[in-house]
Amino acid sequence: MLAMDYRGPRRVRIENKPMPTLQHPRDAIVRVTRSCICGSDLHLYHGMVPDTRVGMTFGHEFCGVVEEVGPGVENLKAGDHVLVPFNIACGQCHFCKQGLFGNCHESNAQATAVGGIFGYSHTAGGYDGGQAEYVRVPYADFGPTIIPDWMDPDDAVLLTDVVPTGYQAAEMGGIQEGDTVVVFGAGPIGLLAARCAWLFGAGRVIVVDHHEYRLDFARTYCPAEVYDFREIGDPVVFLKKITDIGADVCIDAVGADASGNAWHTIFGKKLKLEAGNAVPLHWAINSVKKGGVVSIVGVYGPTGNMVPIGNVVNKGITIRANQASVKRLLPRLIEHVREGRIDPKAIIPPCAAGGRGGGLPPVLVQA
Amino acid sequence: MTQSKRADDAAAQAPDARHPRIDPATVVGWGVDADPDNDPTWPMRDRSKDDGPGMAWTPPAAQVADVEVLQSVEHLRRPAVVGQSTPPSGLSGLIRRKAFGFSESQWGHWLMLMLADRVNTVEGVLDDVVRGRPPNLLVEMGVVKRSRSKEAAVATAAVLGLGVALVVLARRRRG
Helix, strand or coil: CEEEEEEECCEEEEEECCCCCCCCCCCEEEEEEEECCCCCHHHHHCCCCCCCCCCCCCCCCEEEEEEEECCCCCCCCCCCEEEECCEECCCCCHHHHCCCHHHCCCCCCCCCCCCEEECCCHHHCCECCCCECEEEECCCCCCCEECCCCCCHHHHHHCCCHHHHHHHHHHHCCCCCCCEEEEECCCHHHHHHHHHHHHCCCCEEEEEECCHHHHHHHHHHCCCEEEECCCCCCHHHHHHHHHCCCEEEEEECCECECCCCHHHHHHHHHCCCCCCECHHHHHHHHHEEEEEEEEECCECCCCCCCCCHHHHHHHCCEEEECCCCHHHHHHHHHHHHHCCCCCHHHHCCCCCCCCCCCCCCCCCCCC | CCHHHHHHHHHHHCCCCCCCCCCHHHCCCCCCCCCCCCCCCCCCCCHHHCCCCCCCCCCCCCCCCCCCCCCCCCCCCCCCCCCCCCCCCHHHHHHHHHHCCCCCCCHHHHHHHHHHHHHHHHHHHHHHHHCCCCCCHHHHCCCCCHHHHHHHHHHHHHHHHHHHHHHHHHHHHHC
16 A cells, blocks of 8 residues: 655655554554644654654544454444544543543553554554555544544544644633633644634634734634734733733644744754744743633643743643543534534645645555 | 834734734634633543542453564553554664663653664665665655656766765775
């Protein structure tokens, strides 16, 4: 089968690889019909995540058709169209019982700090991902969800990570009616976080980024009040001035590959002495009001970052963070898509969707 | 002008026509998930679902791995399922095995893994060369489109050949 093949920082190619096989009674093999490149794949691609091995296949956002199931999988059968949450979760450990499906303790031998994730280095379990024609899906009796007949597959694939992560970013903010919410980053996750902040009753939603085309899209899609951080001087001072006292909730929807501060760029991205560039987190901590909430869904490496932790103490900030618990959120999110409150596929740019209307074009083509 | 002064000036004009503030009343679905009890918010410990301290749950059936799987020293036992992609091998594998002697809390663990990743990149290139298929670096790095991969391969080979020739020439001169 054809699959993406990682060869080292900034080097990938398409390779013929062996078909995946069932390795556990609860496994399934899924033929991939839609697969995305996540912003967090860039952290792997840039060589920022430890234990990213040459020969690995990335891809944790995918949906497809079940080809084969193990004897322990009774709720799926060959031919079912499924969306596969990016978390690999057993559904029965201490953490899964709490709904913490991103923290499963039965899916990652290499690390205890994170559960298994498809195609996301050996630090996240060493599973090949879905940027391939076929993929092994562990705990297939728990994770995959059958795609409703009415749902567009472009919407389905975005429910595997982007939408739940954006929604959970807003949820973890504990947004109350009338709250001011600042979202750092207008990528797919930031767009969904801002969109979902309204669902929780936000009174004002502000998005900060430096890509004009993203900010233009955020203005109408979220919709949000948008600012280019290159035009507002010190973003923390600016945000405090326009909110009088600081935001109630700040969301870091960027993570390790951020821009905006030379110090963090040199130490985090170039020298890799930090776990990436933590400038959005820095801004979030300093922009939120005293007693406010900082919600983190941006992905950072497992080492350390220079952030103003003293200000967290002095301001009495609550920090909420996690990998999205996709399976927990899916029922509500499917309802939101059905009711038209969230339109996931609208974030796919026309150039990627073949001019729209025709769905995503195939990306794996024999070299 | 200082960054703070620029921020002051920008804030004096915001929001404006270019950065309009959104009226929540115009937003589809506004407040449908509003929940005054969501404060503090998820993730919260649900004691009704606690199964006591430690690893008290019934584990899933254990996968029998047929490749080497490195394991964090912080695990009490191997998790039930494991990934079998790209098992450790070569010099990078040796470094990875050493790294897994340290806990996830030790910088040595992560820095050794980063070192192993870089060594692994070189191993990957050497492996390609040994297989008689030198990597097409310009295409793999996205410098050249895949539709022009043959030209890129020739250019890469020419540059690499020239480099090797220059090194050989320099060594002969020195000799």
